Structure formats: C-alpha cells, structure tokens
Amino acid sequence: MTSRLTPLRAAFLLGLPILALVALFVIPIGNLLLRSVLVPGLSLAKYEQVLASDTNLYVMWLTVEIGASVTAATAIVGYPIAYYLATRRNLLTRLLMLFVVVPYFTSSLVRTYAWMVLLGNEGIINTGLRSLALVEGSLPLMYNRFGVLVGMTYVLLPYMILTLYAVLRGIDFRLAQAAESLGATARQAFLYVVLPLSMPGVAGGALLVFIVALGFFITPALMGGDRDMMIAQVIDLQIETNFDWAMAAAVSVVLLAVVLALFVVYERALGFSRLLESKA
Amino acid sequence: MTTARGAPIVLGGLTKRFAGVAAVDGIDLAVEPGEFLTLLGASGSGKTTTLMMIAGFVEPTAGSVRIAGTDVTPLPPGKRDLGVVFQSYALFPHMTVARNLAFPLALRRMSRREIEARVTRALETVELADRRHALPRELSGGQQQRVALARALIFEPRALLMDEPLGALDKRLRQSMQTEIKRIHERLGATIVYVTHDQEEALAMSDRIAVMIGGRIAQHGTPDELYYRPNAQPVAQFLGESNLLTGRVDRNAHGDLCLRLDGGEQISLAADVAARHGERRTVMIRPEKCRIAGDDAGGAAPGLPVRIDGLRFIGHAVMVGASRPDGLPMLAQIEAGPASRGLRPGMIVRATWDPRDAWMLPAARS
Numbered sequence: 331m332t333s334r335l336t337p338l339r340a341a342f343l344l345g346l347p348i349l350a351l352v353a354l355f356v357i358p359i360g361n362l363l364l365r366s367v368l369v370p371g372l373s374l375a376k377y378e379q380v381l382a383s384d385t386n387l388y389v390m391w392l393t394v395e396i397g398a399s400v401t402a403a404t405a406i407v408g409y410p411i412a413y414y415l416a417t418r419r420n421l422l423t424r425l426l427m428l429f430v431v432v433p434y435f436t437s438s439l440v441r442t443y444a445w446m447v448l449l450g451n452e453g454i455i456n457t458g459l460r461s462l463a464l465v466e467g468s469l470p471l472m473y474n475r476f477g478v479l480v481g482m483t484y485v486l487l488p489y490m491i492l493t494l495y496a497v498l499r500g501i502d503f504r505l506a507q508a509a510e511s512l513g514a515t516a517r518q519a520f521l522y523v524v525l526p527l528s529m530p531g532v533a534g535g536a537l538l539v540f541i542v543a544l545g546f547f548i549t550p551a552l553m554g555g556d557r558d559m560m561i562a563q564v565i566d567l568q569i570e571t572n573f574d575w576a577m578a579a580a581v582s583v584v585l586l587a588v589v590l591a592l593f594v595v596y597e598r599a600l601g602f603s604r605l606l607e608s609k610a
Numbered sequence: 611m612t613t614a615r616g617a618p619i620v621l622g623g624l625t626k627r628f629a630g631v632a633a634v635d636g637i638d639l640a641v642e643p644g645e646f647l648t649l650l651g652a653s654g655s656g657k658t659t660t661l662m663m664i665a666g667f668v669e670p671t672a673g674s675v676r677i678a679g680t681d682v683t684p685l686p687p688g689k690r691d692l693g694v695v696f697q698s699y700a701l702f703p704h705m706t707v708a709r710n711l712a713f714p715l716a717l718r719r720m721s722r723r724e725i726e727a728r729v730t731r732a733l734e735t736v737e738l739a740d741r742r743h744a745l746p747r748e749l750s751g752g753q754q755q756r757v758a759l760a761r762a763l764i765f766e767p768r769a770l771l772m773d774e775p776l777g778a779l780d781k782r783l784r785q786s787m788q789t790e791i792k793r794i795h796e797r798l799g800a801t802i803v804y805v806t807h808d809q810e811e812a813l814a815m816s817d818r819i820a821v822m823i824g825g826r827i828a829q830h831g832t833p834d835e836l837y838y839r840p841n842a843q844p845v846a847q848f849l850g851e852s853n854l855l856t857g858r859v860d861r862n863a864h865g866d867l868c869l870r871l872d873g874g875e876q877i878s879l880a881a882d883v884a885a886r887h888g889e890r891r892t893v894m895i896r897p898e899k900c901r902i903a904g905d906d907a908g909g910a911a912p913g914l915p916v917r918i919d920g921l922r923f924i925g926h927a928v929m930v931g932a933s934r935p936d937g938l939p940m941l942a943q944i945e946a947g948p949a950s951r952g953l954r955p956g957m958i959v960r961a962t963w964d965p966r967d968a969w970m971l972p973a974a975r976s
Binding site: 502504505507508509510511512513514515516518522523526527 | 665666667686687688691692693694696698700701702703704713714717718761762765
C-alpha cells in the first residue's frame with residue numbers, strides 16, 4: 331500500500347501546501363498585524379484608539395450579540411429540517427434538499443435583495459397585509475434588528491443544515507428503536523439518544539455559522555438600521571471613508587482575537603473537540 | 611436479574627404487506643411461557659419482520675399479537691415490556707456500560723439505590739463487573755453482546771426477543787455465547803423468541819423451531835421432530851443435509867409396500883408407513899443414517915448402488931458424496947475407520963439404510 335518516498339519527493343509534496351499556506355494565510359495576516367502596529371512607527375496606538383472608542387466596543391458587542399442570535403436561530407430552524415432530511419427519503423426530501431443547496435450556490439447579495447423585496451415597506455408582506463386591511467401603514471420588518479436577523483439566518487441556514495445533516499445521517503437510528511424497546515417513548519428516545527448523538531453536528535454547525543456571522547457585511551449593511559451595525563461595517567468605514575488602513579487592521583485583529591477567545595471559551599464549556607469524537 | 615416465569619405470546623393471523631406483497635402471510639403461533647422458540651428461515655422469509663411486529667416496530671397489516679393474554683397490537687414498543695436484543699447490539703455509544711444498563715431502569719423511575727444494585731448484579735451475571743465505566747466501543751464483540759443481553763433483561767421484561775444476536779460474532783465465540791444464552795434462559799425461565807438463519811444454532815438452542823418459508827410457517831416442532839420428520843421437502847432441505855428419493859408407491863414380490871424410484875430401482879419401506887398404492891411420494895434419509903457397503907452385499911438390504919464422487923474427512927466421520935443411477939446426489943456420513951479408508955472416488959458401492967430411518971414426507975396437499 332505505502333510506497334517509499336524519497337526525501338526530495340517528500341519535501342516537494344509537503345512544500346507545495348506549506349507554500350500555499352504561507353502565501354494565502356501567513357503573509358496576509360502577518361501583513362495585517364504589521365500594518366496595525368507599524369503606522370506610525372512601532373506602537374500600539376491604534377489598539378488604544380480602538381479599545382478607547384465606546385462606539386467600537388458597542389459595535390463589537392452588537393456583532394457578537396447578532397452572531398449569537400443568528401446561530402441560535404439557524405439551529406432552531408435548521409435542526410427539524412436536517413432531521414427530516416436525514417430520516418426520510420421521498421420526493422419532498424429531494425425537493426427540500428434542492429431548496430437548501432441552491433441558495434448556497436447563489437450570491438448572498440442576491441439573496442439579501444430578495445428578502446428586501448419581501449420585507450420592505452412596499453414589499454410583498456406589507457402590501458399583502460395592507461390589501462387585507464390587517465395593518466395600516468406598514469410593519470417595520472426591515473432596517474432594524476429583525477430584518478438583519480431574518481436575512482442573516484436565511485443566508486447562513488445551509489451551513490447549519492448541511493453540517494447537521496451529515497452528522498444525523500451517521501447516527502444509527504436503530505438506537506432509537508432500542509431505546510423504545512427499553513421503555514422510552516418516541517420523544518424520550520429522541521431526547522436521550524438521538525439528540526446527544528447529534529450534538530457534534532449542532533456544535534460544528536454553530537461554530538461555523540457564528541464565525542461566518544461575525545464577519546458579515548452585506549446583509550447588515552443593506553437590511554439593518556443605524557443601531558444594527560456590525561464590525562465589518564466599521565472596518566469598511568475606516569478604509570473607504572477615513573482611509574485609515576492601520577485602524578482597519580487593528581479592528582480586524584481585535585475581531586480575530588475575539589473569535590479566538592470565544593473559541594477557547596466554547597472549547598472549555600462544550601468540549602468541542604471531545605464532542606467531535608463523541609466521547610461525551 | 612430474577613425474572614418471573616415468562617409470559618406466553620400468541621400471534622393470530624399476523625400479516626404484513628409491503629406495497630401489496632406479503633412479507634409475512636397470516637402467521638398463527640403460540641409461544642408457551644418460558645419457551646425458547648426460534649423463527650428459522652432464509653433471508654426474506656419474513657422472520658425478522660415477524661419479530662419486529664411482536665416488538666412493535668412494524669405495524670401489522672392484519673392480525674394480532676397477544677402477550678400474557680392482552681392484545682398489545684395497538685401499543686408502542688415502549689409499552690410492551692419486552693426485551694429486544696438487536697443484531698447490531700444497539701448499545702448507546704455515548705453512554706458507559708453502567709449507564710446503558712441503567713437506562714431502562716431510569717425510565718421506570720427506580721430509585722438510585724435500586725438502579726445501582728441491579729446494574730451491579732447484572733454486570734456480575736454477564737461477568738463484566740470490571741468494565742462498568744467502559745464505553746461500548748472499548749469492548750470486544752462478545753462483551754458488547756453480553757451487555758446488550760444484560761440490558762434487555764435488567765428490567766425483567768415479560769419476554770425476550772432476539773434478532774440474529776450472534777450473527778456478527780466469529781464461530782468459536784458464537785458457540786460459547788449460545789451456551790451462555792441457554793444458561794441464562796434456563797436460570798431465568800424467560801420466554802424467548804429467537805430469530806436466526808443458522809440451522810445449527812436453531813437446533814442447538816431451541817425448545818421449539820418454527821421454520822419460515824415465504825412469509826409462512828412451513829412447520830413448527832421440536833428440533834428432533836423437524837430434523838427427522840419434516841413435513842415438506844423445503845423443510846428437509848433447510849435443516850441439515852438430506853437425501854430425497856422420489857417415486858411411486860408399489861408392492862414388492864412379498865406384497866409389502868415399497869417405493870419404485872423414477873430410475874426403476876425399488877426400495878423397501880417401513881412396515882407401518884402410511885401410504886397408498888400408486889401414490890407419488892418422497893422419502894428422506896439423513897446422511898448419518900446411511901451406510902456404505904460393498905456392491906456384493908446383495909439385494910436384500912434396502913439400498914441403492916451408487917458411484918462415489920468424492921470423500922470429505924470431517925474428523926470423527928467421513929462424508930461420502932456419491933451419485934445415484936438416476937444421476938441425483940446421495941450423501942452418506944460414515945464413521946472414519948478401516949472401512950472408510952478403502953473407499954476411492956469412482957468405486958461403485960451400495961448405499962444402505964434401515965427402512966425405519968427412511969422418513970416418508972406427507973403427501974403434498976392439493
């Protein structure tokens with residue numbers, strides 16, 4: 331099975347991916363770090379500025395809050411869908427799978443505009459409600475927190491569903507039968523057997539959604555109000571308006587640090603890697 | 611694990627149709643309290659579907675399941691109070707051995723002390739006391755099997771259902787587990803419905819066997835009855851090796867009933883055989899009831915001239931494969947010894963048997 335590798339071949343085979351890693355990750359991130367501390371001269375002045383600004387801290391908090399809400403929403407909406415997809419095989423599941431995957435291939439800009447068509451003051455929902463005389467004027471469905479959460483949940487839902495689906499498909503559902511034969515109701519069998527076994531999927535999906543959500547730009551920019559700004563918008567502001575690359579870099583590094591810190595907390599609290607090995 | 615004597619299980623007209631095709635076709639069967647009954651059949655014979663209907667995982671299209679006199683057909687699996695051992699063991703991978711065993715007890719809201727005591731006792735019974743904190747995947751196949759068995763028994767179910775529980779084990783382990791299950795059955799007196807496709811396993815363990823063919827019970831009875839007195843050709847062929855001889859019932863020179871084979875040979879029948887002159891019937895002779903004699907043994911003993919095709923040494927005996935004059939195979943299992951050593955492929959010998967060992971299959975109902 332294993333063929334012998336000459337040191338030269340080994341160096342070549344390993345060298346390519348290492349080179350790619352350096353070129354694509356180490357250099358840009360290193361560049362970012364350098365920019366944040368080198369301008370002007372070697373100092374942490376920009377970080378002081380970032381952390382001294384109440385606005386920045388508030389937006390950072392908002393970002394984490396929105397990210398966590400979206401993560402919870404995708405888990406709550408995604409779990410039943412993934413469960414249905416994983417446990418049944420019929421025309422509906424094939425169709426449903428298509429509905430999950432196709433948006434995944436579509437630009438999130440297009441998908442965000444699609445929601446704006448639905449949720450706007452002259453959107454389908456408000457005009458529909460008005461024509462039924464259920465509301466006067468319009469419901470505030472967009473340019474607020476609600477709009478941001480709906481838009482982001484929708485865009486990020488496939489990540490959660492596909493991760494959960496993969497894990498749920500790997501679960502032996504005869505275990506649920508076994509639980510029932512031991513006296514469990516269908517609900518108890520799910521609660522004590524299937525749900526714990528699917529936790530790696532929930533944890534993995536949540537981590538994926540949360541991290542992607544923290545860096546979201548398009549949806550909050552288009553669907554949010556003034557009070558729903560996310561950190562990516564701050565970074566954009568620094569570059570596009572203030573031309574302050576060092577400031578943008580410093581904010582990015584703080585965001586990176588927050589993500590890493592949260593990951594460590596997550597790991598400690600939920601034992602993410604332990605869950606992945608399902609050793610719970 | 612001190613189960614009260616098991617409950618009787620009665621199946622009445624139990625039927626399951628999948629897309630119009632009957633997988634199980636009107637089964638009537640009464641399992642006695644404390645009986646070890648095996649559903650034996652090839653894959654697709656409906657044996658597992660039948661078991662799953664008793665367990666409550668498959669809803670019957672028609673018919674009923676009664677346990678201890680109560681109709682449980684509408685009840686979900688959890689309310690039937692039956693222990694089920696699955697072929698895949700179905701141990702909960704995220705729980706330790708002790709927590710797997712405690713699961714059915716916790717569902718029944720037993721006190722912690724009671725649960726602890728029962729788990730300890732169960733682990734001692736299956737000799738796994740030192741593995742209580744292990745996870746299922748840290749156990750060997752045989753150990754997992756024992757945990758599955760202990761978990762199915764720990765809540766003292768009214769009966770135990772086992773779906774090919776030894777299918778995943780290697781041959782040696784399978785035999786020791788057979789003994790183990792038999793031992794536990796005898797000690798607890800539980801009613802057991804056991805599903806297998808392995809006829810040796812069925813013969814070795816069961817009080818009674820129901821042979822399933824095409825969704826129906828072809829025959830049920832004790833292992834001895836099924837082996838030596840099968841009621842139909844498929845049953846005879848399913849259980850062990852058999853020689854089947856078909857011909858027309860006739861009278862010999864002495865006026866006794868005999869069977870004239872299609873090839874023209876005539877074989878004697880037992881004096882008390884129930885057959886009518888002129889009927890077309892089949893007799894079955896088990897290879898171990900067959901002897902091999904030199905061709906000069908004379909025509910007096912019932913038997914047939916056969917040509918040896920091959921010999922297979924199986925330790926205590928030799929299996930002689932031969933061909934009858936009509937070309938059909940004839941198997942004889944004879945003691946290994948001087949007589950067997952003289953046999954060579956190609957020799958013409960005489961296969962003989964005691965007419966009382968030739969079991970005549972009942973006439974086919976038309």
